[in-house]
Amino acid sequence: MQHSFIAELAAPGRKVPVRACDLESSPVFLLPSIGEYPVYDDVAYETMIKDERRMGAYAEAVRRYAxxxxVLDIGTGKDAVWALAAARAGARHVWAVEVIPKSAQIAQETIAEAGFADRITVVEGLSTEIELPEPVDMCVSEIIGTLGGSEGAGSVLRDARKRLVKPGGVFIPHRSVTTAVALDLGAAGRGEPLGFPPLVFRYVEEVFASVGRPFDLRVVLEGLQDNPKIQERSYLSGPVEVEPLEFNGDLDPEGTDSAELTFTGEGNFSGLALGMRLWAAEDDEPIDSLVQSSSWTPVYAPLAEEGLPVRPGDRFEFDFTTTLSDDGVHPDYALNGELHRAGGPPVPLSWSSTHQGDGFRANPFYRSLFPGPEGP
Ligand SMILES: C[S@@+](CC[C@H](N)C(=O)[O-])C[C@H]1O[C@@H](n2cnc3c(N)ncnc32)[C@H](O)[C@@H]1O
Incomplete structure (x- = not known):
């Protein structure tokens, strides 16, 4: 039996009630999607370093091409992992760029301690705002989000290709896509409303602080990956791909993709689990966040919280639109679709998730997560 309870967290100028859960009794729970906000801390960096799938795929690609x-390492983080890996593999010189000042400073110290201060130059700032003495042969970055492009990989790497990397230069990773699968959230959570474990409240608070108000931030579902039993009872269709980002090709961070999910199972369709697939190098098997556990976890896109009964053969057709938000880097996402069930009229369903947050408690899922009246 899973237990959720109501707690409180701090938002700018006020307290906000929040549904919390007890980790011991919650096989599936929610976490905020944080990579698209400047809230990385030691725990977040450590989670990424411990992710063997991610580390293995990147290490091999860096060893092969460096x-x-x-080399330009965009978003080197406090551990400068890919800058150091490139230098150790024999890169001629590495520029390691990091926007969070404290992380850039620790990276500088780590590089000096490792004896690579002469071959790696740390540059504090945004890659989109820096200049290099000359374009580089290769760019490595790990700014792939819970939705492939949500951390700004499309616009940031398009800028790098134009200004910082030689024509024909190599990009690691090679490609990412966002994936979608139809979900029965009630089946995933065994009918209990899902909440955040209290230890992640501080990240929710920091995301609210960075935007300046509480809003329906993107949340991810922890507990589905590497768990075929939970996937079997909660995923109602196979996956489809949207938001393709070709880092070694033409890169367009904005666009609309049309997709169709065909239900393979019977259940109550409440929304989509949105994941990402990532190819570190062209001939790699992708990391697939809808099925494998890694530091990427599927986002929940609520569409019909009460759950609409579906059967095998029913279809959900949708358009998935990515536009750049006001900061010109992080995407806003919108999904508009129609559920087609045998013998019934089409049911229009939609979801939107903007980087700077355009609503608070805008639907029943978020009113359950942040109990209280709808409004700003
Ligand atoms: C997901 S972490 C990856 C850290 C490290 N490279 C790794 O793979 O373990 C992304 C890092 O990129 C930084 N970052 C994101 N976009 C950036 C940009 N355009 N310029 C510089 N740093 C950026 C973030 O502050 C964060 O430290």
């Missing part, structure tokens, strides 16, 4: 090349 020897003899000049």
């Amino acid at each position: 020897p003899g090349r000049t």
Whole structure:
């Protein structure tokens, strides 16, 4: 039996009630999607370093392409992992760029301690705002979000290709897509409303602080990955791909993709689990966040909280639109679709999730997560 309870967290100028859960009794729970906000801390960096799938795929690609090349590492983080890996593999010189000042400073110290201060130059700032003495041969970055492009990989790497990397230069990762699967949230959570474990309240508070108000922030579902039993009872369709980002090709961070999910199972369709697939190098098997556990976890996009009964053969057709938010880097997402069930009229369903947050408690899912009246 899973237990949720109501607690309180701090938002700018006020307290906000929040549904919390006890980790011991909650096989599936919610976490905020934080990578798209400047709230990385030691725990977040450590989670990424411990992710063997991510580390293995990147390490192999860096070892393969770095020897003899000049390298730009965008978002080196406090551990400068890919800058150091590139230098150790024989890169001629590495520029390691990091926007969070404290992380850039620790990276500088780590690089000096490792004896690479002469071959790695740390640059504090946004890659989109820096200049390099000359374009580099290769760019490595890990700014892939819970939705492939949500941390700004599309616009940031398009800028890098134009200004900072030589024509024909190599990009790691090679490609990402966002994936979608139809979900029965009630089946995933065994009918209990889902909440945040209290230890992640501080991240929710920091995301609210960075935007300046509480809003329906993106949440991810923890507990589905590497768990075929939970996936079997909660995923009602196979996956489809949207938001393709070709980092070694033409890169367009904005666009609309049309997709269709065909239900393979019977259940109550409440929304989509949105994940990402990531190819570190072209001939790699992708990391797939809808099924494998990694530091990426599927986002929940609520569409019909009460759950609409569906059967095998029913279909959900939708358009998935990505536009850049006001900051010109992080995408806003919108999904508009129609559920087609045998013998019934089409049911229009939609979801939107903007980077700066355009609503608070805008639907029953978020009114359950942040109990209280709808409104700003
Ligand atoms: C997901 S972490 C990856 C850290 C490290 N590279 C790794 O793979 O473990 C992303 C890092 O990129 C930084 N970042 C994101 N966009 C950036 C940009 N355009 N310029 C510089 N740093 C950026 C973030 O502050 C964060 O430290």
